[in-house]
Amino acid sequence: MQKYSKQTRLLLAVDCIIFGFDGETLKLLLIKRGFQPEKNNWSLMGGFVQPDESLDQASNRILKQLTGLEGVYLEQLHTFGNPLRDPIERTISVAYFALVDIHKYEKQISADYHAEWFSLKRAPKIIFDQQEMVELAKQRIRYKAALHPILFELLPGKFTLPQLQNLYECVFNTTIDKRNFSKRVLATGLLIKLNEKDKAGSKRGAYYYQLNMQNYYAKFQAFMNFIPNPDSIGL
Amino acid sequence: MQKYSKQTRLLLAVDCIIFGFDGETLKLLLIKRGFQPEKNNWSLMGGFVQPDESLDQASNRILKQLTGLEGVYLEQLHTFGNPLRDPIERTISVAYFALVDIHKYEKQISADYHAEWFSLKRAPKIIFDQQEMVELAKQRIRYKAALHPILFELLPGKFTLPQLQNLYECVFNTTIDKRNFSKRVLATGLLIKLNEKDKAGSKRGAYYYQLNMQNYYAKFQAFMNFIPNPDSIGL
DNA sequence: GCAAAAGTGTTCGTAATACACCCATGC
C-alpha cells in the first residue's frame, strides 16, 4: 500500500531532563551541544529519533550515548511541538525525565562525556524551550513524589533516614519534623534497616537502610503520603 | 541557516480520546475512519499535524473538524511512537483526552459528523494501537479524578448530587455512601445549591447544583479526596 | 565535657468511616 501522500513529515527529537541529588541540592545534568545552532551552549541531553526505534528506545539510547547512563528511571514527560521552538527547522520534541543516583556516575560522566551537574538554582541558560521542559519536569516530580516513592531512585542502594529526609525537604522546599517523617516512612514497610551506620554525617552515625524491593514494586502505584500538607506546597 | 540534513522526518498525528457521561455509563466517541488503511473502521478522532500549528492547536482543530466540539477540556496524554504502529508508514501520535458534556452535543455529533458514542465496555475494536491509548486515558482520568475535580467537565452546568455520585461510582467502579459523599463534596466549597429541582430522576426531585467557578479554578490543582480509599481502587 | 546530629513517644485535633431514619411526591 502507498504512503500517506501530501502530509508533511517533521523532525522528531527526544530531550532528557536528568535529575540527581548530591545530598545537598537537586541537580540537573547538562551537556554542551555539539552542533549548530547553539553549538557549545548548554543543553539537555537530546537527539533525533531514528527511523527504526521507539520513543522509549530513543531516549534510552541518547541517555547512554551522551552520559553512559543505563537502566535508570526514565519516564515520558510531555511532547513539545511549538512550530517555532527550533529556529532552524520545525522539530517536535518528546521530553523524558530521568532520576539517577548521582554518585554512581559522577566521575564517569564528567570525564568521559563533558556533561556537568548543575544545582537547579544555579544552572545556566539552556537552549530553545528547554527551560520550560525543566520547569514541567520539576513540577511532575514533585507531584509524583508527593504520592509515590520515586525519590528513592535518586539515592544510592544504602542510605540513611536523615539523607532521605533531606532529599524530601529539598524537593519540596520545606522542613519536615523528623519524628513524624521517620514514622511515616517506616510505616510504609518499604525500608529495611541495616546493621551498619554511616559515620560521615555525624559522630554518632546514622543507620543505613535499603529498599525492600518486593514491597517497593508492589506499592509503587499506591497512594502514600510522604510529605505533610501536600496542599500547602506548590504542586 | 541550513536545515538538519541527514535526519529522517516522520509523520506526526494527533489522536483524541473523547469521554462523555450519559448518566449511566462512561462513553467514548468514535468515528468511521475516512481514508485508507482501515477505511470505514472505527477510530479515535485523529489527524495529521500541519506545518504551522502547535500540538494543542492541532488537537483542538481535529476535535472541531470531526465533531464540532469546541472549548472542551482537552489535555495531552502521552505520545505513542512505536515504529510499526501504523502499517502504511511510521507515524508518531500525540494522544489527547477530552471530557465533554455529552448532552450538549449529542444530536449534533451524530447528525452532522457520523460520530457515535459507545459505552466503554461495549465499544467496537478500534484501529492500530488505539485501544492502548484508551486504556491509558482511562487510567489517567481515574488518577486525576481521585485528586482533582475534573469529572465536573462531564456534567452539564446544572447537576444533582445523585448524578455526581453516580458518575464517581461509575468511573471508579465502586459504590459510595451517599451521606459521606455529599459531606465530602460540599465541604470543598465547589458547589452552589440552586433553588430548583430535577424531577426527572425521582418523584421528590433532587436539588440542582452548579459549580462555583471561582473556587473551582482556585482549587483545581489542590489535592482533594473525592473517593474513599483511593488505594483500594485500581489506580 | 561539650557540641552536633541521631533517635525515639505521647497527646491532641481533625477527618474519614460506618451506619439508619425521615421526607416528599407521583401514582
Add this chain to the structure above:
DNA sequence: GCATGGGTGTATTACGAACACTTTTGC
C-alpha cells in the same frame, strides 16, 4: 397509602500534626 429515590446527623476510629528530651561520640 405506598413505593421510590432524596436528604440528613452522630458516634467511633484512625491518622496526621505538634512537640522535647536522651543518646552517642569525636574533638
